[in-house]
Amino acid sequence: MEVAVPLLCLAATVLVWGVLWVWGSWERVTRPEQAGLPGGGSRTLLVTAHPDDEAMFFAPTILGLTRLRHQVFLLCFSAGNYYNQGEIRKKELLQSCDVLGIPPSNIMIIENRDFPDDPDVRWDPERAADVLLQHVEANGITLVVTFDEGGVSGHSNHVALNAAVRTLHAEGKLPKGCLVLTLQSVNLLRKYLYLLDLPCSLLLARDALFVLTQREAAQAQRAMSCHHSQLLWFRRLYVLFSRYMRINSLNFL
Numbered sequence: 101m102e103v104a105v106p107l108l109c110l111a112a113t114v115l116v117w118g119v120l121w122v123w124g125s126w127e128r129v130t131r132p133e134q135a136g137l138p139g140g141g142s143r144t145l146l147v148t149a150h151p152d153d154e155a156m157f158f159a160p161t162i163l164g165l166t167r168l169r170h171q172v173f174l175l176c177f178s179a180g181n182y183y184n185q186g187e188i189r190k191k192e193l194l195q196s197c198d199v200l201g202i203p204p205s206n207i208m209i210i211e212n213r214d215f216p217d218d219p220d221v222r223w224d225p226e227r228a229a230d231v232l233l234q235h236v237e238a239n240g241i242t243l244v245v246t247f248d249e250g251g252v253s254g255h256s257n258h259v260a261l262n263a264a265v266r267t268l269h270a271e272g273k274l275p276k277g278c279l280v281l282t283l284q285s286v287n288l289l290r291k292y293l294y295l296l297d298l299p300c301s302l303l304l305a306r307d308a309l310f311v312l313t314q315r316e317a318a319q320a321q322r323a324m325s326c327h328h329s330q331l332l333w334f335r336r337l338y339v340l341f342s343r344y345m346r347i348n349s350l351n352f353l
């Protein structure tokens with residue numbers, strides 16, 4: 101009994117500390133001005149490689165930035181024509197964006213032989229950087245969001261977009277004041293923990309963290325379900341278990 105009381109006290113202290121810590125972190129990330137993100141009215145360009153990337157990986161970011169009243173644009177570098185389904189996939193992308201609140205006038209899909217939907221083709225980062233810069237300048241973009249060097253799934257087309265944006269950043273070619281956020285890739289275990297990854301995300305979040313509410317999570321799932329041609333059994337499992345359907349951690353370059 102003499103041993104149990106101090107142990108219980110210790111356990112209670114750790115528990116209270118843990119709850120307060122998670123609460124403090126939660127308060128921090130849900131504040132609109134979190135982590136130096138640009139404020140309302142910012143023109144934000146999400147740069148993806150394939151139709152469905154926006155729903156599979158970036159839905160928390162899109163809905164989180166919309167909550168912050170950003171004007172979100174999407175630049176998708178391919179029509180996703182790997183299985184000759186490009187036309188279908190372009191329509192699915194428009195439907196998905198409609199669910200996520202991105203109007204058709206803010207969506208740009210590149211169909212260029214330099215950027216085929218193919219994991220075995222390495223896109224030229226300099227060429228991708230040129231195209232990206234044109235869209236940043238033409239649309240007065242102040243925040244660019246794309247994959248990190250891990251590309252979340254490791255797909256070479258995702259990784260190429262990170263290389264492109266890094267090139268622009270390193271060479272100082274982005275317009276003055278234009279920031280870049282990259283989506284943090286996590287290990288396989290964390291990737292499929294869904295909302296259970298939240299404590300880990302709160303602990304490791306550096307610059308920006310977006311966590312969807314239950315209602316927004318249903319919206320993200322509806323967006324993903326627009327991609328009928330992609331909903332094979334393993335992607336249905338992905339929708340159920342992937343943290344990227346609920347949580348996005350991003351870091352500034």
Ligand SMILES: [Zn+2]
Pocket residue numbers: 149150153255258
């Ligand atoms: Zn992709």
